[in-house]
Amino acid sequence: MSRHTPKRYDQAYFDRWYRGKHATDAKTLARKVAVAVAVAEWHLGRPIRSVLDIGCGEAAWRKPLLTLRPGLHYQGVDASEYAVRRFGRTRNIALAGFGQMQQLRLGPPADLLVCSDVMHYVPGAELKRGLQGFAELCGGVAYLDVFCREDEITGDFQGFIARPRAAYRKLFQDAGFTALGSHCYLSPVCDSPVAALERL
Numbered sequence: 001m002s003r004h005t006p007k008r009y010d011q012a013y014f015d016r017w018y019r020g021k022h023a024t025d026a027k028t029l030a031r032k033v034a035v036a037v038a039v040a041e042w043h044l045g046r047p048i049r050s051v052l053d054i055g056c057g058e059a060a061w062r063k064p065l066l067t068l069r070p071g072l073h074y075q076g077v078d079a080s081e082y083a084v085r086r087f088g089r090t091r092n093i094a095l096a097g098f099g100q101m102q103q104l105r106l107g108p109p110a111d112l113l114v115c116s117d118v119m120h121y122v123p124g125a126e127l128k129r130g131l132q133g134f135a136e137l138c139g140g141v142a143y144l145d146v147f148c149r150e151d152e153i154t155g156d157f158q159g160f161i162a163r164p165r166a167a168y169r170k171l172f173q174d175a176g177f178t179a180l181g182s183h184c185y186l187s188p189v190c191d192s193p194v195a196a197l198e199r200l
Contacts, residue, residue, distance in 0.1 A: 007121060007159045009057070009080035026064075032116070033064040036143035039184040040112040043192035044140045048072055052110035052137055054130075055098065055118030058083050059091040075106050099126035102133035109139030109189065116145035116183075119168070121159045131175045138187040144172065145183045 040048050049072055053061050056076035065074060076093035078084060084095040096104055098118065113134065119127060134142060147153045148165040172179065176188030179200035186194060 009078070009082060011082050011086075024060075029060060030064045030067075032143075032145070033061060033068065035182050036112060036114065036141070036184065037065070037068055039143075039180060039182070040141035043186060043190055043194075044111055045192070048111040048140070050108070050110045051075065051112045051114060052106070053077065054101065054113065054115040054137075055079070056083075056093060056114070058087055059093055061114055061116070062091055073107075075110070077101075077104065077106075097126070098122045098130040101130040101137060104133060104137065109137055109187070111140040113138035113140075113142040113187075116143065117147075119144070119146045120148070120161055120163065123161070128171065131171055135176045135188050138189070140187055140190050141180070142177060142185045142187060143183055144177075144185055 037048060047069060049069075051061070051065055051072060051074050053059065053074065053076045056062075056078050057080065059074070059076045062074050062076065065072060074092055076091060077096045078093055079095070079097040081095065084093050087093055088095070094106060099122075122130065146168055147160075148168060149162040150165055153160075169179065172185055177185035178188075178194055179185055180194070180198055181200055186192065
């Protein structure tokens with residue numbers, strides 16, 4: 001199937017990739033969440049209060065985030081009509097495509113912006129358009145989990161776009177973000193000092 005064929009993020013997709021043998025186990029996800037929260041709180045100098053999860057699907061990050069910080073405000077965004085119809089109210093998921101992030105405003109900038117396992121499926125023009133809105137959506141740290149051409153990956157290859165890591169580094173830099181390591185990036189609106197050796 002062509003990589004340009006639109007993916008169907010319906011119940012069958014989530015059943016296969018998020019509940020079957022391919023699903024990330026809860027402990028691995030919890031470690032990812034803990035890293036993202038810790039880095040954001042280090043740079044903000046306080047506990048995070050809000051998270052914007054772009055391309056959240058069924059909001060897998062919501063539960064471990066609320067386990068760590070029970071009082072935070074979680075806002076998910078996804079292009080899957082199925083996910084929003086089924087979990088929109090109970091998990092606070094709004095319907096929007098990646099390219100709409102430039103226009104998306106769901107409140108003040110989030111302390112932590114999450115975009116995990118999404119961008120390597122987004123076509124180039126839409127990716128650039130959506131990333132232009134990230135700086136206004138993120139007031140602290142962004143966790144941008146992306147697989148590149150150089151990675152050895154397994155899993156869902158339908159629609160996977162194997163961009164080189166240099167392309168993503170340039171895209172994130174052009175959007176104003178500073179690479180901190182472990183998929184974490186400092187927002188251009190966060191005034192936390194970053195030492196030379198923290199930058200990648």
